Amino acid sequence: MQRLLHWQGQTYEVQAEADEPLYAILEHLGLPAGTAILTAKADGKIHELQAPVGNHTEFHLLGWDAPEGKYVFWHSSAHILAEAILSLRPEAKPTIGPPIENGFYYDIDFGSSPISPEDFQRIEERFLELAGQPEYFVRKKVSLEQAIDYYEKQKNPYKVELIRELPPDDITFYESGGFVDLCKGPHLWHSGPIRAVKVLSLAGAYWRGDSRKPQLTRVYAISFPEKQLLDEYVAFLEEASKRDHRHLGRVLRLxxxxxxxxxxxxxxxxxxxxxxxxxxxxxxxxxxxxxxxxxxPLILTQRLWEQSGHYENYRENMYFTEIDEQPYAIxxxxxxxxxxxxxxxxxxxxxxxxxxxxxxxxxxxxxxxxxxxxxxxxxxxxxxxxxxxxxxxxxxxxxxxxxxxxxxxxxxxxxxxxxxxxxxxxxxxxxxxxxxxxxxxxxxxxxxxxxxxxxxxxxxxxxxxxxxxxxxxxxxxxxxxxxxxxxxxxxxxxxxxxxxxxxxxxxxxxxxxxxxxxxxxxxxxxxxxxGGELPLWLAPVQVKIVPVSEKYVEYAREIARDLAQRGVRWSIDESDEKLGKKIREAEQEKIPLIWVVGAQEAENRTVSIRDRLFRRRYDGIPLAQAIEETWKAVQSPS
RNA sequence: GCCCCCUUAGCUCAGCGGUAGAGCAACUGAUUUGUAAUCAGUAGGUCGGCGGUUCGAAUCCGUCAGGGGGCUCCA
Structure with a gap:
């Protein structure tokens, strides 16, 4: 039967029997199966490389750039994570481990031997050891009885509960290395492409998201096909943490x-x-x-909230009070x-x-x-x-x-x-x-x-x-x-x-x-x-006037009066510091415009403007012009 | 609310059983400064609160409060 394969803009035509696995066809063509090619899509569904091609006639081969590629990559990584954790904590009971938007997690019941962030490094090392072997993901169809029997022997009631909810004739296990997991797939052909991993955090998570059920430990992690991508991701996390609004709110005094x-x-x-x-x-x-x-009004009678239906449906989230012995709600x-x-x-x-x-x-x-x-x-x-x-x-x-x-x-x-x-x-x-x-x-x-x-x-x-x-x-x-x-x-x-x-x-x-x-x-x-660099029209301080020394504070105050009159938000640095220090502080406050005034400016009635947005400097701008242009620039968009 | 972790000077953090430290900020003085940190000095903490263990607790344990990461993206 003829098959069409699409990869990186090229189309390959091959003859293949239905029972031939996709990877074999790719290898025959000399395509990078199991390295750059992570998985495939056929008839709108993910088709594993290790699966026989069946009746599908057209395959889109997918790499790391495709969302499906990442999905499969991280899904397989979750299995290896569980295997790595189990090798360090044989008593732990794995439950579910899906890929997510950025990485994957595995929910595990650690019983009486919990893990802590100190274990992350050992888990990562073990993970890379396992992934590097590499491990092949083998799909196995099992009967209901076999499946339940397996997990009862493992003393894992969570998996047994999941199995009982599945259609009895459609239960599959995936085996990779020494690890067997109840899983519908799809997976990588093998773990070879998984080259870098980072265990990110631990969190509590209820079994099936239900607060009445046991709480498990969720281990978050992310993996990549190259170390460099992991480094970039770590840099991204650092950048995100620098931009944390809780931190900016404090340092910018908001x-x-x-x-x-x-x-x-x-x-x-x-x-x-x-x-x-x-x-x-x-x-x-x-x-x-x-x-x-x-x-x-902020406070209205409880009766109104009964009428609106909020009292019935939203009471848990409401604050109540009493006025003249009558019930009210905020x-x-x-x-x-x-x-x-x-x-x-x-x-x-x-x-x-x-x-x-x-x-x-x-x-x-x-x-x-x-x-x-x-x-x-x-x-x-x-x-x-x-x-x-x-x-x-x-x-x-x-x-x-x-x-x-x-x-x-x-x-x-x-x-x-x-x-x-x-x-x-x-x-x-x-x-x-x-x-x-x-x-x-x-x-x-x-x-x-x-x-x-x-x-x-x-x-x-x-x-x-x-x-x-x-x-x-x-x-x-x-x-x-x-x-x-x-x-x-x-x-x-x-x-x-x-x-x-x-x-x-x-x-x-x-x-x-x-x-x-x-x-x-x-x-x-x-x-x-x-990152706190607000647009000019929103900046709490739009212009900071920085006198070169105390001698020019008076001129700075005069400028401030003019700015205030035009509704421009300003501040003056009257501290007894060197100019470099004052500039540095204004920059750290993320103020968009710094106006430096010294002897030259005071004499010529000009300002020297440092523009953060365009990273530029304009010296000797006549005061009236500076104020007029700034007034225009600070206007909010229509 | 629940799970794990955290709480030391205004901020960022070190110290982790023998009685509290740094940098920045603040204050004082010198300096009067030209585009991202001038120098010197001073002050500041019942180590989140309460209780316990110990000869001795910031350090170990309990508890309360606050904060952080999470709490179906689903075999």
Missing amino acids: FSFHEEGPGFPFWHPKGMRLLNALQDWMRGKLLRRGYEEIKT KPMNCPGSTIVYRTERRSYRDLPLRLFEFGLVHRHELSGVLTGLFRVRAFTQDDAHIYCTPDQIESEITDLLHLVNEVYDAFGFTQREIYLSTRPEKYIGSLELWAQAEGALAAALQSAGLSYQINPGEGAFYGPKIDFIVRDSLRRRWQLGTVQLDFSMPRRFGLEYIGPDGQPHVPVMIHRAILGSFERFIGVLLEHT
Whole structure:
């Protein structure tokens, strides 16, 4: 039978019998099977090199650059990791070990002989020893009885539990070296390409993610086909840790956290400059887009939350209080407050769409263990808005919204984004017809905006479908920011209506949306994206005036007055230090513009500008010109 | 909340059973500085809190608090 093989832009034609393994064909052709070629794809599925070619006629050969290549590589690495760990801890019970976005892990029950980071080096050494032999991955079909018998002898109840849930006629083991693992594959042909490994961390993980079940130890690791790639990855981790927003928040004096209020950020003066600049910009943008701003109370009666359904579904995450012996709750979301504003007036179809936004401060009781800097806090400010519209306005509203979202993300250089459309889940409210219309409107809007997106089937909220936005930062890490949710439930629960052209009351559709998500979290993401080098329009200090010596402080103060008058955020270094030191400090503060003034500048009424963004210096710029150009440059994007 | 790890001066960290250290920051003085660290000096810590073991605890054990990494990307 004729087969076509694709590799690096070339196509190879060969004759091969169905029982011939793919690697044999590759070797015959002189292709780098099991080295550069890690695995293959046939008919849309991964096809292992060691598997017979069967009836497939076309194969795409894949290397390290392909996601499938990495997947198989790391999956096989997980087996070797388990084998390495078991050789050091024979009593340990392996459970599951999948590849993940960056590397792989293996969940292991260590019983009474836990491991610690001190063991990492020995595990890595053992791993490389095993991988270097190399070990061949051999697939074996086993019967239910054989499989259970094997793991009962190993005293591994986890694997037995997994086996019992599998279709009895489709159970496979993979054997590599002396290690046998229940596994569906696919795997590398052999471990030869695995040349470098790093055990990254240990973490607790519940068996099957269930907090009532035993807690296992998750060993995270990553492996590579070349040592150099590992070195690059380690360098990436170091860069990421330098950009940690919790660290930057402290050294740039933006915000802090304290025992007195775990999960509640304290914003310092410079942090407030940033937060306010961001909010002012967003506010201006929304007002120009036909939104109107509202502000609703932080504390509202418990009865309201019962009516909204939050009390029933979200109580665990809410804070409660009491006023005049009546139960109240601190708002975890802004929507109920918004609906109260809506229904304060009799609304007509002519009023729709009604776009109400609120920079709403919400409080949520997050579990202490999940709090992480500004990424996960217990009090935060959403750039929240609720759009009330008729069903046939959904598409145009969403289209507008998508343009707005693009504009906002572009302003920060978040040019790589992913969009997910989540559709009707099993449990839902509202008619199928309404769902179909809503999902259709969201999809149509995405298409008409020319945006590519993926569908998460059944992942929508019970009250409506949604769109989620994920951006990638400069280190290619993914962050979920905005979300757009259609809601058929709350307008009904709160008895919202508008009078249609027919003179009859109708229930409006409610669109919940946030673009930044929350200002706090967004600032965290932005700090990591920029490494603290914020764009000029957001920098807490845009210009730092540095007098060469104390003699020129007076001139510096005069410049500051002019800058302040133009709304430019400034500071002066009046310390008794040498110029080099002052420059160094300003650079470390990541201030975009440093204006140096000394004898020459004071005499000629000029400044010497050091521009961090373009790494350039401009000497002898006349003061008036410098101020005018700086004023222009600090303006926020439209 | 649960698991593992961590908590020493404002920050970054060393010390790991014999009674507390460095660098930077702060303060004082000298210096008046030309584009990434001037020199000298001073001060600062009940070693996260509480309890225990010990002749003796920053160091060992327990506990509480806070922080970090995680807690279905699934054979």
